C-alpha cells in the first residue's frame with residue numbers, strides 16, 4: 001500500500017466575486033451549480049479554445065456534500081489554481097465518467113502536466129494583465145486571486161519595502177522572464193506604487209510605462225466611482241461598462257482594491273449605495 005495518488009489534479013475555487021444569473025432569474029453570488037468559494041477540480045484542456053471551457057468536478061450546491069457532479073464550465077469563474085493529488089475514488093470516478101460522445105475525458109498524464117496547467121493559469125491571470133503583455137488588456141483578475149503584483153503594491157501603500165521572494169539570478173534584469181517571477185512581479189507592483197506620483201523616477205522603461213498606465217486606469221476608475229453612486233445596475237449595464245471597470249458587490253463582502261476596477265455595493269433595489277476604486 002503506497003500513498004501514490006489515483007491521478008494528479010488541479011483544484012481551484014469559485015471566486016467570491018462571481019455573480020451570475022441563476023435558476024430564479026436573479027443574479028446572486030456563486031454559479032448555478034456551485035456556492036461562492038466552492039472547491040472544484042479543473043480537468044485538462046479538451047477543446048481548441050485555449051482552455052477557457054473545461055470539465056470540472058465539484059460538490060453541487062444544496063446537496064450537503066453528497067452531490068459530486070461533473071460539468072463543463074467557463075474557467076473565468078475560478079481563482080487560485082493549484083496542484084493536488086487525487087486520492088478520493090469518488091472524485092476520480094466523477095472525473096472519468098464517459099462524455100456525451102461515449103469517450104473518456106483525458107486526465108492529466110503526470111504531475112508535471114498538472115503543474116504546467118497551474119503555472120499557465122497563474123501567468124494568464126496575474127502576469128499578462130499586470131505586465132501589459134498583450135494589446136488586448138483582458139480581464140483584471142478577481143479580488144480573491146492570489147497576486148504578488150497586488151501584494152507588492154499594497155506593501156508600498158503600507159510603507160514596507162521587504163520583498164518576500166528570493167532574488168532572481170537566472171533571468172536578465174528587466175526581461176519579461178525576470179518581471180514574471182514572483183520576486184520581479186512583487187517588485188513591479190511595489191515600484192509602480194511607490195512612484196505613482198512621479199513615474200519619472202523609475203529608470204526601467206517598461207516599468208515606467210506600466211506606472212503611467214496604472215495612473216490612467218486609476219483616474220478613470222475614480223471618475224466612474226464618483227458617478228456610479230445612486231445609479232441602478234440596469235442603467236450602468238445599459239452604458240456598456242464591462243467587468244474590467246465595474247463589479248457589483250452585495251452585503252459586507254470587502255474585496256481587495258484592483259487597478260482600474262470600481263466595486264459598487266448594491267441595495268435591495270439594485271441601486272449603487274457606495275463604491276471603491278483601485
Ligand SMILES: [Zn+2]
Pocket residue numbers: 126130141147148149150151
Ligand atoms: Zn493583481
